[in-house]
Amino acid sequence: MSSKAGGTFEVTSFEPEVLDEGPGAALGRARVTKTFQGGLAGTGTVTMLSVTDNEGSPAAYVAVERFTGELDGRKGSFVLQHSAPGSHGEQLAIRVVPGTGSGDLAGIAGEFEIIQSDDGSHSYVLEYTLA
Numbered sequence: 001m002s003s004k005a006g007g008t009f010e011v012t013s014f015e016p017e018v019l020d021e022g023p024g025a026a027l028g029r030a031r032v033t034k035t036f037q038g039g040l041a042g043t044g045t046v047t048m049l050s051v052t053d054n055e056g057s058p059a060a061y062v063a064v065e066r067f068t069g070e071l072d073g074r075k076g077s078f079v080l081q082h083s084a085p086g087s088h089g090e091q092l093a094i095r096v097v098p099g100t101g102s103g104d105l106a107g108i109a110g111e112f113e114i115i116q117s118d119d120g121s122h123s124y125v126l127e128y129t130l131a
Contacts, residue, residue: 001129002110002127002128002129003072003127003128003129003130004039004125004126004127004128005038005039005040005071005072005125005126005128006038006039006123006124006125006126007036007037007038007039007040007041007123007124008036008037008038008121008122008123008124009034009035009036009037009040009044009122009123009124010034010035010122011032011033011034011122012033012034012035013031013032013033014030014031014032015030015031015032016028016029016030017029017030024053024054025051025052025053025054025059026051026052026056027049027050027051028049028050028051028052029047029048029049029050030046030047030048030050031045031046031047031048032044032045032046032048032063032065033045033046034046034065036067036069036124038124039071039072039126040067040069040070040071040124040126041069041070042067042068042069042070043067043068043069044065044066044067044068044080045065045066045068046063046064046065046082047063047064047065048061048062048063048082049061049062049063058084060084060085061082061083061084062081062082062083062084063081063082064079064080064081064082064097065079065080065082066078066079067079067080071105071108071126071128074103074104074105074130075103075104075105076101076102076103076104076105076106077100077101077102077103077105078096078097078100078101078102078105078108079096079097079100080094080095080096080097080112081094081095081096081097082094092114094111094112094113094114095110095111095112096108096109096110096111096112096128101130105130106131107130107131108128108129108130108131109128109129109131110126110127110128110129111126111127111128112124112125112126113125113126113127
């Protein structure tokens with residue numbers, strides 16, 4: 001049976017690094033930390049690789065994020081895989097990486113959605129199952 005958890009998160013740090021600036025795009029890496037409230041209560045640590053276009057706008061990114069804390073009262077951790085193929089309306093996909101759940105979250109699987117409001121705040125919905 002599938003369950004849903006929702007709430008908000010704040011980006012508490014963003015540490016970017018340009019790796020390669022060349023014609024047409026810049027390649028970068030960033031370490032990001034987040035604080036989650038709601039159904040997820042805890043922290044996320046993200047390692048991201050990104051591409052920006054000549055104007056500095058995001059073009060694509062891939063990332064892995066370790067969440068540590070509680071999900072609906074269950075303590076543990078799991079890893080999310082982010083994939084954003086572009087910035088021209090393509091769909092951002094975020095999923096729980098199978099086999100990465102620990103503690104009470106062992107066996108977790110699911111899909112994660114980020115919602116960004118006009119004011120820049122972030123909320124999320126995690127649809128998940130626990131084996």
